[in-house]
Amino acid sequence: MSVLVLIIVPVMCHRLRPLRPQVNQNQGRNIVIFYGSQTGTAEDFATRLAKEASLYGMKAMVADPDRCHMDELSQLYKIENSLAIFCVSTYWEGDPTDNAMAFYNWLQSGKTSVRGLRYAVFGLGNSTYEYFNKMGKYLDLRLEELGGTRVHKLGLGDTAHNIDNYFMTWKDNLWTSVAKQFNLKTLTNFSSRQFRLIQHKEIPREGVFTGEVLTLNSLVDQKPPFNQKNPFLAPILVNRELYKGLRSCLHIELDLMGSQLSYEAGDYVAVYQKNDKHLVQRIGQLLATDLDQVISLENLDEDSFKRHPFPCPTSYRDALLFYTDISSAPKPHVLRELSEYTDNEEHKKFLECISSSTEEGKQVYNEWIVEKLRNIVDVLEDMPSVKPRLDHLLEILPRLLPRFYTICSSSKVYPNSVHLTAVVVKKSTGRVNKGVATNLLASKQCEQSGDKVSVPIFIRRSQFRLPVNPSTPVIMIGPGTGLAPFRGFLQERWYHMQNQTPIGPTVLYFGCRNQSDDYLYEEELRGYVMDNTLTKLYTAFSRDGSDKVYVTHLLRQHMPEIWRLIGPLNGHVYVSGYASTMAREVKDILVDTFVAEGNQSPEEAHNYLKTMESQRRYLRNHSNWLTVSIVNDGEEGRSVIRLCPPARAQYARNAQNNGRS
Ligand SMILES: Cc1cc2nc3c(=O)[nH]c(=O)nc-3n(C[C@H](O)[C@H](O)[C@H](O)COP(=O)(O)OP(=O)(O)OC[C@H]3O[C@@H](n4cnc5c(N)ncnc54)[C@H](O)[C@@H]3O)c2cc1C
Ligand SMILES: Cc1cc2nc3c(=O)[nH]c(=O)nc-3n(C[C@H](O)[C@H](O)[C@H](O)COP(=O)(O)O)c2cc1C
Structure with a gap:
């Protein structure tokens, strides 16, 4: 075997780490598992596959395509028993994730061949989206077109139906087929640990991570540029309740002063989280572990990209x-690994059962974990014989991710703050399960003991944008918190009007359950009708009358007007809200409108909509986030209104500056 062959993997990845002279360290490494991931699921699957590879005596490495020279993929076949596995997620309109974008462009360029490459693809997607798993499907076919050999059929994971089930079944079959094709045997002395524990005895406080994402003390000593790896601590200016009924929805304003962060209406703000300290304390008690012990978890594989599972050292x-x-x-x-930590046969068998990929296992998992809303603390409490090592638990549990919120303000009107609308998540099936981010936000005041209260944030750009020319007509369809981006759009149209720039017809469709309870930003919307920012405001309240009325009913009634704005006047259409039902219905209505009012054939109407889409005149902000934001109409009283005095003053100043009363 040539040196080139032995060093192929580090060469592919040399952007991250210079090529090492001791190539023998990579001897035997024959699987590369690439992930295209935005929020960590695909990366987690890739890591799990890498661990399992060692069960068959294979040595795998997990790799981020954005940090590798992917053109070296064509050389991988030279390594004996080599295999490339891809776990790739699909986003937005069927797009690759940020870290897979360059790889995708390279594949599309068609300037390459991967002849001889053995590969397998697992796609991650959500079937409520129109372009379900587009990236996975594309990659699987494209690699074949470029000369690769598929060793196992494409897996299509679906987050709408417990993606873990899909993954487990796919990977079990993958290993069976790889073991057969590569003539591999399972090893018995297999260690499932990837990281080793180091307990620090004496370590200065400033050398210990306490919530930073990448750099020590970066949350205390804040230095721009601020981004995902270096979040800005944004003081909360306003935190007030928007709903009047039992459910809760927050309007939050965050101060951007001094951050150099900029945004456009329609972008997202991501907020880093902190778990409930009582849950944390309970884990310490259940596992009889001193939570203040400072530790590091270090990768056993010295060549791995990932030295620690999270910033270390930390307590x-x-x-x-x-x-x-x-x-x-x-x-x-995770439950499978827990089964190794009990002497109680009944508990052990149960954990083995619910963690298996059998039909029975999946069903019991669904009943006992998903439907009963059990988290890891509940599992440990309900099975007191199960006592995992805390460092192992930390290794196998997923990372706590920042939560995204659609920005509901315009930087033209609020250059120094960013606003968001967040439904507080609480689920109850006997045990109450609270969403981490929204309940933390709900508990935050603007000040505590005279100090400002801040949250770590970064801004993420979106493609959901108003037309460049303000005189272009816009139709906005946004029921529930789907209204969020349109609040920003309306502020922007209003700003143009104040600056004597003519704005085109602006139509908003908003819907909710009851006018009295969850009509978001009612006064503001009425204000926009009064000052002509909004040409038309159509509302649908689904639970106010005997008949359920939704925005889609209104759209059907307004087909002539909709066509006039879209066809003759070249208007833009924006849809924001739950993907599976409303957005699909809107699409059908638009096609019907083009047929009925634009005299198009159904085929022409579909093509017309496609053209609008490619011209960015038909944009959707739907994501599956409303599916996780369904809140039980619980017994708890509604939250108090918290409009903080400094924020109120700033709002008044802002309004005054902008000539708005
Ligand atoms: C691009 C984008 C834009 C978004 N914009 C908005 C927005 O404008 N407004 C908004 O409100 N949200 C928005 N979201 C959603 C938001 O990011 C969060 O997902 C949401 O606020 C919930 O976060 P959380 O931390 O409070 O809940 P989480 O802690 O993430 O909990 C989510 C759900 O999982 C449930 N759960 C927990 N354990 C179990 C279990 N064992 N079994 C079953 N279920 C369980 C919880 O009960 C809860 O319902 C957006 C998401 C994206 C991706
Ligand atoms: C904003 C957003 C857009 C999405 N767009 C699509 C899509 O177009 N097609 C699809 O199949 N899945 C889509 N999904 C589902 C994701 O692919 C799925 O949640 C996946 O598990 C995310 O993996 P990750 O954690 O590795 O990023 C979308 C999810 C979000 C949050």
Whole structure:
């Protein structure tokens, strides 16, 4: 085997780490698992596959395509028994993730051949989206077109139906087929640990991570540029309740002063989280571990990209508070690992059953974990014989991720603050399960003991944008919190009007359950009708009358007007809200409108909509986030209104500056 062959993997990845002279360290490494991931699921699957590869005596490495020379992929076949596995997610309108974008462009350029490459693809997507798993499907076919050999059929994971089930079934079959094709045997002395524990005895406080994403003390000593790896601590200016009924929806304004952060209406703000300290404390008690012990988890594989699972050194407490997801449903593979930590045969068997990929296992998992909303703390409490090592638990639980919120302000009107609308998530099935981010936000005042209260944030750009020319007509369809981006759009149209720039017809469709309870920003919307920012405001309240009325009913009634704005006047259409039902219905209505009012054939109407889409005249901001934001009409009283005095003053100043009363 040539030196070139032995060093192929580090060469592919040399952007991250210079090529090492000791190539023998990579000897035997024959699987590369690439992930295209935005929020970590695909990366987590890739890591799990890498661990399992060692069960068959294979040595795998997990790789971020954005940090590798992907053109070296064509050389991989030279390594004996080599295999490239891809776990790739699809986003937005069927797009690749940010870290897979360059790889996608390279594949599309068609300037390459991967002849001889053995590969397998697992796609991650959500079937409520029109372009379900587009990236996975594309990659699987494209690699074949470029000369690669598929060793196992494409897996199509679906987050709408417990994606872990899809993944477990796919990977079990993958290993069976790889073992057969590569003539591999399972090893018996297999260690499932990827990281080793180091307990620090004496370590200065300033050398210990306490919630930073990448750089020590970066949350205390704040230095721009601020981004995902270096979030800005944004003071909360306003935190007030928008709903009047039992449910809760927050309007939050965050101060951007001094951050150099900029945004456009329609972008997203991401907020970093902190778990409930009581849950953290409970884990410490259940596992009889001193949570203040400072630790590091170090990768056993020295060549791995990932030295630690989260920033280290840190204390057990902060690892649980800031870096580990302890409140969602524990994944089956976590439960499988827990089964190794009990002498109670009944508990062991049960954990083995619910973590298996059998039909029975999946069903019991669904009943006992998902439907009963059990998190890891509940599992440990309900099975007192199960006592995992805390460092192992930290290794296998997923990372706590920032939560995204659609910005509901315009930087033209609010250059120094960013606003968001967040539905507070609380689910109850006997046990109450609270969403981490929204309940933390709900508990935050603007000031505590005279100090400003801040949250770590970064801004993420979106493609959901108003037309460049303000005189272009816009139709906005945004029921519920789908209204969020349109509040920003309306502020922007209003700003243009104040600056004597003519704005085109502006039509908004908004819907909610009851006018009295959850009509978001009612006064503001009425204000926009009064000052002609809004040409038309159509509302649908689904639970106010005997008949359920939704925005889609109104759209059907207004087909002639909709066509006039879209066809003759070249208007733009924006849809924001739940993907599976409303957005699909809107699409059908638009096609019907083009047929009925634009005299098009159904085929022409579909093509017309496609053209609008490619011209960015038909934009959707739907994501599956409303599916996780369904709140039980619980017994708890509604939150108090918290409009903080400094924020109120700033709002008044802003309004005054902008000539708005
Ligand atoms: C691009 C984008 C834009 C978004 N914009 C907005 C917006 O403008 N406004 C908005 O309100 N949200 C928005 N979201 C959603 C938002 O990011 C969060 O997902 C949402 O606020 C919930 O976060 P949380 O931390 O409060 O809940 P989480 O802690 O993430 O909990 C989510 C759900 O999982 C449930 N759960 C926990 N454990 C289990 C279990 N064992 N079994 C079953 N279920 C369980 C919880 O009960 C809860 O319902 C957006 C998301 C994206 C991706
Ligand atoms: C904003 C957003 C847009 C999405 N767009 C699509 C899509 O167009 N097609 C699809 O199949 N899945 C889509 N999904 C689902 C994701 O692919 C799925 O949640 C996946 O598990 C995310 O993986 P990651 O955590 O590795 O980023 C979308 C999810 C979000 C949050």
